Amino acid sequence: xxxxxxxxxxxxxxxxxxxxxxxxxxVTRIRGDRADVFSKGFICPKGSTLGxxxxxxxxxxxxxxxxxxxxxxxxxxxxFAEIEARLLPIREQHGRNSIGVYxxxxxxxxxxxxxxxxxxxxxxxxxxxxxxxxxxxxPKHVSSGLMFGHPLTIPVPDIDRTDYLLMMGANPKAxxxxxxxxxxxxxxxxxxxxxxxRIVVVDPRRTESAEMADEHLFIRPGTDAAWLAALVTExxxxxxxxxxxxxxxxxxLDRLPEVLEGLDADRxxxxxxxxxxxxxxxxxxxxxxPTAVVYGRLGTHAAAFGTLAxxxxxxxxxxxxxxDRPGGAMFPRAATETPRRRPFTTGRWHxxxxxxxxxxxxxxxAALAEEILTPGDGQIRALITVAGNPARSTPxxxxxxxxxxxxxxxxxVDIYVNETTRHxxxxxxxxxxxxxxxxxxxxxxxxxxxxxxxTPPVLPLxxxxxxxxxxxxxxxxxxPDAVTDGILAEMVQAALTDxxxxxxxxxxxxxxxxxxxxxxxxxILDLMLRTGPYRLTLDDLLAAPHGLxxxxxxxxxxxxxxxxxxxAELAPEPLIADVARLEAALDGGGAPVGGxxxxxxxxxxxxxxxxxxxxxxxxxxxxxxxxxLQVHPDDADRLGLADGDPADVTSRTGKLTxxxxxxxxxxxxxxxxxxGWGHNxxxxxxxxxxxxxxxxxxxxxxxxxxxxxxxxxxxxxxxxQVNRVAS
Ligand SMILES: Nc1nc2c(c(=O)[nH]1)N[C@H]1C(S)=C(S)[C@@H](COP(=O)(O)OP(=O)(O)OC[C@H]3O[C@@H](n4cnc5c(=O)[nH]c(N)nc54)[C@H](O)[C@@H]3O)O[C@H]1N2
Ligand SMILES: Nc1nc2c(c(=O)[nH]1)N[C@H]1C(S)=C(S)[C@@H](COP(=O)(O)OP(=O)(O)OC[C@H]3O[C@@H](n4cnc5c(=O)[nH]c(N)nc54)[C@H](O)[C@@H]3O)O[C@H]1N2
Ligand code: SF4
Ligand SMILES: [Mo]
Numbered sequence: 120x121x122x123x124x125x126x127x128x129x130x131x132x133x134x135x136x137x138x139x140x141x142x143x144x145x146v147t148r149i150r151g152d153r154a155d156v157f158s159k160g161f162i163c164p165k166g167s168t169l170g171x172x173x174x175x176x177x178x179x180x181x182x183x184x185x186x187x188x189x190x191x192x193x194x195x196x197x198x199f200a201e202i203e204a205r206l207l208p209i210r211e212q213h214g215r216n217s218i219g220v221y222x223x224x225x226x227x228x229x230x231x232x233x234x235x236x237x238x239x240x241x242x243x244x245x246x247x248x249x250x251x252x253x254x255x256x257x258p259k260h261v262s263s264g265l266m267f268g269h270p271l272t273i274p275v276p277d278i279d280r281t282d283y284l285l286m287m288g289a290n291p292k293a294x295x296x297x298x299x300x301x302x303x304x305x306x307x308x309x310x311x312x313x314x315x316x317r318i319v320v321v322d323p324r325r326t327e328s329a330e331m332a333d334e335h336l337f338i339r340p341g342t343d344a345a346w347l348a349a350l351v352t353e354x355x356x357x358x359x360x361x362x363x364x365x366x367x368x369x370x371x372l373d374r375l376p377e378v379l380e381g382l383d384a385d386r387x388x389x390x391x392x393x394x395x396x397x398x399x400x401x402x403x404x405x406x407x408x409p410t411a412v413v414y415g416r417l418g419t420h421a422a423a424f425g426t427l428a429x430x431x432x433x434x435x436x437x438x439x440x441x442x443d444r445p446g447g448a449m450f451p452r453a454a455t456e457t458p459r460r461r462p463f464t465t466g467r468w469h470x471x472x473x474x475x476x477x478x479x480x481x482x483x484x485a486a487l488a489e490e491i492l493t494p495g496d497g498q499i500r501a502l503i504t505v506a507g508n509p510a511r512s513t514p515x516x517x518x519x520x521x522x523x524x525x526x527x528x529x530x531x532v533d534i535y536v537n538e539t540t541r542h543x544x545x546x547x548x549x550x551x552x553x554x555x556x557x558x559x560x561x562x563x564x565x566x567x568x569x570x571x572x573x574t575p576p577v578l579p580l581x582x583x584x585x586x587x588x589x590x591x592x593x594x595x596x597x598x599p600d601a602v603t604d605g606i607l608a609e610m611v612q613a614a615l616t617d618x619x620x621x622x623x624x625x626x627x628x629x630x631x632x633x634x635x636x637x638x639x640x641x642x643i644l645d646l647m648l649r650t651g652p653y654r655l656t657l658d659d660l661l662a663a664p665h666g667l668x669x670x671x672x673x674x675x676x677x678x679x680x681x682x683x684x685x686x687a688e689l690a691p692e693p694l695i696a697d698v699a700r701l702e703a704a705l706d707g708g709g710a711p712v713g714g715x716x717x718x719x720x721x722x723x724x725x726x727x728x729x730x731x732x733x734x735x736x737x738x739x740x741x742x743x744x745x746x747x748l749q750v751h752p753d754d755a756d757r758l759g760l761a762d763g764d765p766a767d768v769t770s771r772t773g774k775l776t777x778x779x780x781x782x783x784x785x786x787x788x789x790x791x792x793x794x795g796w797g798h799n800x801x802x803x804x805x806x807x808x809x810x811x812x813x814x815x816x817x818x819x820x821x822x823x824x825x826x827x828x829x830x831x832x833x834x835x836x837x838x839x840q841v842n843r844v845a846s
Contacts, residue, residue, distance in 0.1 A: 125152055125664040126574045127557045128166040129228040130729055133295040134559050134566070135162050135302045136665060137169070139577050146170030146553065146577075156668035157570045158302030163295060164727050168736045169552055173578070177735055177804050178534050179548035180581060188802070190536065190546075195585060198545055199593055205528045205544070209501045215244040216471075219499035221487065222250035223507020224730060230640035231549065231587035232506055233560045235595070238602055239505075242595040246468055246477070247499050249484040254513050255417065256298055257829040258425030261478055264463030265691035266433055268681030270479055272459065274433060274448035275299045275567055276414040277672055278307045281446040282316040283404065283411035287343055287432075288418020288835070292327035293724045297416050300559075300566035305331065317408070319401065321346070321393075322418060323721055324749070324791060325784040337786040339392040340719045341836030343415060344424035344701055346391045346398065347431035348382040350413075351375065353402035354438055356383070363440040368677040371690030375434070378695050382702075390705055392786070405439050410446025412436060418721065422835045424701055426828035430694050437689065442676070449672040450679055453564035454571035454655055455647040457610075458617055459681050465693075465828075471497045475830050483830030484513045485822045491522035501528040503594065510539040511731040511795050514820035514832045515772045532590055535732065538815075541802035547594075549587030553577040558644050558660075569669035571653070573644065573660035588639045599639065606643055607631065614650045622650055697828055718754070720768070720819060720837040723791045731795030734808035746796040746813025747780035750841070751787040755779065759843050767842045768792070773818035776844060790841055792816040794834070 121142040128135045136155025140148040149169060151162035172178065182198035183190045193201075210218055220240055226232025240248055252260070260270035276299050278284060289297065291304035301307055308331050311318055318332040321343070329335035338346060354360060355376055362369050384398035391398075405411045413435045419428045433442065441447030466476030472489045475482055482490070487509065491499045502523070510519055523529065523542035531540040532547045540546050549555075558573045580586060585593070592602035611630050614622040622630050634645050637657070645657040653669060660667065682688050727739045734740050748766055750758075760766055762781040767774060768790070777792060785791055797815025798808040817834075824833035 121147060124577050126169075126553065126577050127559065127572050128162070128169070129225070129552050129557055130165050130733070131295050132297050132300050132562050132565070133302045133304070134158070134300055134562050134572070135166055136572065137162065137166055139169070139553070141577060144578065146173065152665060154665040156666040157566070157568060157572070161303035161306065165729055165733060165739065168733070168739060171736045171738065173551040173553050175735055177806055178551065179536070179546060180584070182548065183536070183546040185544050195583070198547060201545055202530055202594070206501055206530070209527055213500055214497065216247045216497045217500045218243050218245050219247040219249065219487065219490065219502045220245060221484065221502065221504045221507045221509050222248075223505065223509070223512070224251045225506040227561050228559070229587065230556060230558055230560070230644065231591055234606065234640050234643050235588045235591035235602070236505060238606055239591050239595040242597070247490060248481050249487050250481055251484070251507060251512060252479070252481060253483045253485065253830050254421060254832045254834060256420060257478055257831040258420045258429045258826055259298060261426050261465060261829040262429040262433065262694070264465070265694060266430065266682075266688050267679065268463055268683075269459040269461070270463060271564065272450060272679055272681070273298060273565060274436065274442060274450055275565055276412040277446050277449045278304075278311065278412070278567055279671065281311060281410050281412045283408035284308070284311055284316070284318045285321070285401065285405065285411065285413045286318065286328065286332075287321040287338075287413070287415040288420070288422070289414065289416030290322065290326040290328045290724060292331060293726045298565050299414060300562045317404070323786040323789045324723065336393050336397065339390065339786070340418075340721050340789055341422050341424070341833070342387070342391040343419040343422065344428040344431060345382065345387040345705060346393060347428055347435060348379050348701065349384045349387045349398050350402045350405065351431055351435055351438065352379050352383045353399050354406050354435070357403060357406055359406035360438045361440045362437055363444065365437060365442060365676055365687060368680065368686055369437065369689055370684055370686040371688055372438070374690040374695070378690060378698055382705075386705065405435065410444070411439060411441050412447050414448070418835050421831060421833065423704070423824065423826060423833050424697075425826040425831050427694060427697055427701060434689055437687065443674045445671065450675040451564055451566050451672055452569050452652055452669075452675065453566070454569075454651045454653050454669070455560050455644070456564065456651055457613070457647065458619060459679070462681070462683060471495070478829055483825055483832065484509060485515070485825050485830070485832045487513065488515060488518040488522040488822065491526060492518070500526060502526055503530045503532070504539055504543070505532040505591070508537055508539045508731045508795075510542075511797060511815055511817060514817055514824070514834075515822035516815055516817045517773055518822065530594070532587070532594070535735070536802070536804035537732065538797065538800055538803060541800070547590050549590055550580050550584060551578070554580050555587060556641055560647070568671055570666050571655065571660060571669070572666035573657060574664065575661070586639065603639055603642055607646060610643070610646055620650050621654060693828055718788055718790050718839050718841050720770070720816070720839045721789060721791050721835045722816065723749075723793050725793060728793065728795065734796070734798060734811060735805045737807050740807060740811040744778065744811065744813065746777065746793055748777040748841075749780050749782050749785045749791040751785050751789070752781050752783055753787050754841075755781045758841060765844045767844055768819060769840045769842070770819040770821060770837055772821050775814045775818050777814045790839065
């Protein structure tokens, strides 16, 4: 008998509801859940492949131990015994920081990664912590921390109500959005125009999203911060600064004219490639629109001035009166929100080799290889990766591969033997997505509506296999239920002493009594929901398989501000200090790019791909190869390259050869390669992906190029040379 169940898609940030039909233990159909309160039936081609992922013969079902080149399936007890026998002596001999941790993107998309990774890091006691955040959104955390007092207090674009969307370095038609959770971005963009609103896209490529917009501006890569600074200056010159309701809750506005002096439309014209008249017009449009929102994402953040750009985005929203008001940039109120207290700082410690400051307890992943390869006290000798593929997603892949190979011991919690985990000694595979319950703790805190969904597992665990949270708890050195109790005890303690909490002043045992016999993340989630702003329980969510909708976002300032001053800080010192670096780039920059002068490389995403790990699903990789080097026809002519020809691409750190795709959708002087490819290396067990291998763009990303405030790598705007392959 076919059974229908509902599951939130865990693959990207859009959190679509899926309707899944299972017959005799096999998924027979996946389609969009039309009753879902948020996604209303929207689905993309990836969402319907969870069945293929589950059935993928290459997906690991049992722990693996590597001896030389050979992998052996072992029991879970054998795997954990091996880890204990090899990891503990390293820590005893070389200290806590000798064990490194790398946390990958899927951790954010699951309850286990969300709730059990921190206890793991705490149990290890290491400061050698790295994650995909420093090849992604760390600039937003840092600017939010400095401006609003907490790194997770991130404003999201209220795209359902805005009249004007200025979108930079984001391509939600392909990515379905990021730091702005909204199923069906494309439909919501159409709706903006449908109600007479305007969309302007700023991107060195005329993307699928740009095709949907009213206007597209070809910006020169890496110059978004300069352009945003000019927009702020021009709005100020127009005399249109109006923070509205927030005027009394804002500090530092008076410093901006002096700090940004001279950074105007004329000054950035040559550098950005955007004519001064256009910049002035956009500034005037932003100031005049009934509501408007500036939204920047990966192309703007994973760049040389990512934190400045992130800050200036919010400054622009604030001075045009659009921060924290409907149709502008707003702060979600998630059902699991906990009080945010900790004052924000960075640089509480530094990396050993190059003295990078930590941010959010992490070091820049661009420094991972050197921390492994450089001898001395505190050298990383063992590494644990959890749901990450740094060998494909972080800079200087060649250096990192050497580093991973040199480790004394490596454990990966992962479902594949891929470019990273092939270096591991032990791989611990969690169950497939369909075998786990799901709740988006992080993404619902970034959603453009206040919604909550919990979906239970669709399929049972394999016989005797632990759930992902149990694996992480065991790695943390504990018995899983005891680790859960430890997490709960901390949360209960915080709730009991918080006078805003419904549990304030109650007896701890009474509180845990409320949670019944649930185990693991569901037990913790139940507590988080009970103490959250809507006072829900997990049972409430189980009774609402299509989700609960708490409505559109509501203004939240000044309540959510956690800066020492209690104000929104428009001119935090570290950001002001970094403007000098931007000025220096302007002084030195503006030279033409392309041809003899060299090119700049940017990334891109495709709807049918997901970072590095969905290329083993046949229906997603079939068709035209997608890992191509996009080159403008004028550049191709000059270089003597035709569509499909191989071209050599060389940067300071590496070299690769990729097939050329000639397209006028890219700005002259710019070339683009997607990341996450390059699967044809020895030792990977990815039958389909190896046949559609592509090349690894992060061979070209430079481990010395990063945004100093956040430690985020520069993945967009990499100087490269492009040449015909000598025949
Ligand atoms: N040049 C360039 N580089 C980039 C980017 C770019 O735009 N350009 N984008 C960056 C961004 S935004 C990100 S987020 C990073 C991503 O960087 P990573 O997180 O390092 O890479 P992913 O490709 O997401 O790899 C996910 C890994 O988790 C495994 N996995 C999948 N599901 C699960 C699961 O449920 N449990 C476990 N345990 N493992 C699982 C997969 O097999 C894979 O090994 O890449 C970054 N790198
Ligand atoms: N299909 C699919 N969806 C995904 C993912 C995926 O791999 N595939 N990954 C997920 C993840 S982890 C993330 S973080 C999100 C990212 O989601 P987005 O932020 O939307 O990321 P991209 O689609 O890479 O779009 C970045 C855009 O920036 C442009 N760009 C490059 N350099 C510059 C620059 O200097 N200035 C400007 N203004 N633009 C520039 C690129 O041309 C590109 O179009 O997507 C998520 N969704
Ligand atoms: S858009 Fe994202 S969340 Fe929605 S179905 Fe596709 S991969 Fe899943
Ligand atoms: Mo990401």
